Amino acid sequence: MNLEQGAQRANPLTRIIDAALQRDGGWLPFDRFMALALYAPGLGYYASASRKFGRMPSSGSDFVTAPELTPLFGRALAVQVAEALEKTGTDEVWEFGAGSGALALQLLDALGDRVARYRIVDLSGTLRERQQQTLAKHAAKVEWLSELPESMNGVVVGNEVLDAMPVQLLARSGGGWFERGVVAQGDGFAWSDRPTDLRPPVEVEGQHDYLTEIHPQAEAFIATLADRLDRGAAFFFDYGFPESEYYHPQRHVGTVMCHRGHQADGDPLSDVGEKDITAHVNFTGVALAGQNAGLEVLGYCNQARFLFNAGILPMMEQATLAERSMAARLIHEHEMGELFKVVGFAVGEPWDAIGFAQGDRSHTL
Numbered sequence: 001m002n003l004e005q006g007a008q009r010a011n012p013l014t015r016i017i018d019a020a021l022q023r024d025g026g027w028l029p030f031d032r033f034m035a036l037a038l039y040a041p042g043l044g045y046y047a048s049a050s051r052k053f054g055r056m057p058s059s060g061s062d063f064v065t066a067p068e069l070t071p072l073f074g075r076a077l078a079v080q081v082a083e084a085l086e087k088t089g090t091d092e093v094w095e096f097g098a099g100s101g102a103l104a105l106q107l108l109d110a111l112g113d114r115v116a117r118y119r120i121v122d123l124s125g126t127l128r129e130r131q132q133q134t135l136a137k138h139a140a141k142v143e144w145l146s147e148l149p150e151s152m153n154g155v156v157v158g159n160e161v162l163d164a165m166p167v168q169l170l171a172r173s174g175g176g177w178f179e180r181g182v183v184a185q186g187d188g189f190a191w192s193d194r195p196t197d198l199r200p201p202v203e204v205e206g207q208h209d210y211l212t213e214i215h216p217q218a219e220a221f222i223a224t225l226a227d228r229l230d231r232g233a234a235f236f237f238d239y240g241f242p243e244s245e246y247y248h249p250q251r252h253v254g255t256v257m258c259h260r261g262h263q264a265d266g267d268p269l270s271d272v273g274e275k276d277i278t279a280h281v282n283f284t285g286v287a288l289a290g291q292n293a294g295l296e297v298l299g300y301c302n303q304a305r306f307l308f309n310a311g312i313l314p315m316m317e318q319a320t321l322a323e324r325s326m327a328a329r330l331i332h333e334h335e336m337g338e339l340f341k342v343v344g345f346a347v348g349e350p351w352d353a354i355g356f357a358q359g360d361r362s363h364t365l
Helices: 003-007 012-023 030-039 072-088 102-114 125-134 216-228 283-292 303-309 312-317 321-331 333-337
Strands: 061-063 092-096 117-121 142-145 152-159 168-173 176-185 188-195 210-214 229-241 257-260 263-265 276-278 296-302 340-346
Touching: 012 030, 012 176, 030 168, 030 176, 030 276, 072 102, 072 152, 072 229, 072 303, 072 312, 072 321, 072 340, 092 102, 102 117, 102 125, 102 152, 125 142, 152 216, 216 229, 216 283, 229 283, 283 296, 283 340, 296 303, 303 312, 303 321, 303 333, 303 340, 312 321, 321 333
Parallel strands: 092 117, 092 152, 117 142, 152 229
Antiparallel strands: 168 176, 168 210, 176 188, 229 340, 257 263, 257 276, 296 340
């Protein structure tokens, strides 16, 4: 496809990707395609004005996250954050990818005077506007940043942040390994594989065709956070697995998924910029990235166990039936309770964090 043909494509985001393809000889690794599809200024999915977060498709949203389901998620997390603030001697909370602002509101309401400043790091200007509306009553405490500062102190939280970081795709075919990328085809895009020296972090048993992801950007983010966090702790919630499960021989089609209108599909090359693109998290890689950069792992467990440890059950007993029904989705094994995991880090000497008091699975990482 020549430049003139690319300019005729109607979607402005598609034309930006076309230009990137032209500069790279007609082939883009998937992580660069994913980054443009999600984060291209003014055009990527997270830069658009679509609602994204909400309980039901009727709201115009694409998916729901734990804080939108129930404020009990934030109230339970606040128990762990309060302990971490005390243990680290800090009074700031940092949230990455704050979405609608629901979690920030829940934490600020629950923590009160224990938080002097709540800093949100978010690349999306349209989401920032929504967050400002949600957090209006806490405006004096909230500050927005578009990138990590050189130095930080406080407790970091991130809910469904790591899964939205671009991944590289590796495909084994005929016994050889290839990096899967994207090329232009007609009015859209198509897959194209190139031989590579890249490999998954563990050997995948068997010789069958196999597709998976590696996560250099998420791991680099954790390493950078470790470098900038002088005093404090960090807690990340996301869907994923330890390495031994992530690269299981039977998980042979990868984990990349798209979300739009509360429906999931596996085709990130269609409707580019109009839907979310995610991949499950390799929590072993995340934990090792933190450790190698000097952080201590406080614990790792499923979301249900973390919320139990933080006292969500007594909170549910005081809630209405409707609120209990929503909160149950956070802890039921067939919903978010098992698929979602939590990993915690600390700067300096670790402590027995309440969220991992029972059911810690750090030994499985």
